[in-house]
Amino acid sequence: MDANDVQNDIKHVLFSKEEIDAKIKELAAQIDKDYKGKDVLLVGVLKGAIMVVADLSRALKAHYTMDWMAVSSYGSGTKSSGVVRILKDLDTDLTGRDVLIVEDIIDSGLTLKWLQQNLVSRGAASVEICTLLRKPKSVKTDVDVKYVGWDIEPEFVVGYGLDFAERYRNLDCIVTLAPHVYS
Ligand code: XMP
Numbered sequence: 001m002d003a004n005d006v007q008n009d010i011k012h013v014l015f016s017k018e019e020i021d022a023k024i025k026e027l028a029a030q031i032d033k034d035y036k037g038k039d040v041l042l043v044g045v046l047k048g049a050i051m052v053v054a055d056l057s058r059a060l061k062a063h064y065t066m067d068w069m070a071v072s073s074y075g076s077g078t079k080s081s082g083v084v085r086i087l088k089d090l091d092t093d094l095t096g097r098d099v100l101i102v103e104d105i106i107d108s109g110l111t112l113k114w115l116q117q118n119l120v121s122r123g124a125a126s127v128e129i130c131t132l133l134r135k136p137k138s139v140k141t142d143v144d145v146k147y148v149g150w151d152i153e154p155e156f157v158v159g160y161g162l163d164f165a166e167r168y169r170n171l172d173c174i175v176t177l178a179p180h181v182y183s
């Protein structure tokens, strides 16, 4: 067995490339419909959302602009605290803009809740959220998410932008990892 072969680290494929493609197209069609005639700014949250933004933006048919933010959530270990630091801010003035935050995954929801409030405070006309994945059993806040690809069980997943120790982002599917990866 080749230790460098990513396939050996996969326990279970949750969503295949084909399933993701179909889901992204579905979300894009809904977004195009809901925002018809509006000038929407897509805000991708680095780094996890890169694949979602890349594919979603290309599936959208109307005009959209894109910008990026990087945030880091203070917390103990892997748990999010809701106290957020901006590592890379937007270049775009949000005054009067309709903003759609694009995320890979919502776990506790604390980061997104903070981010949504932060963007609203900059004078945006609206700030909605689109996430490919959400873990409803982990969500700890009443954050209002307009678009959700799939609700999943609270297990750790990687691929399609999501990482473990910065690896697996380049997988074209979403998977759980074999126990040997963590040991
Ligand atoms: P919140 O604030 O919603 O944080 O708790 C969401 C962020 O936590 C990370 N996260 C994951 N990353 N696989 C990952 O690769 C997962 O299963 C997972 N669950 C949460 C991720 O950075 C997300 O933006």
Ligand code: MG
Residues within 6 Å of the ligand: 045, 046, 047, 048, 049, 103, 104, 105
């Ligand atoms: Mg993220």
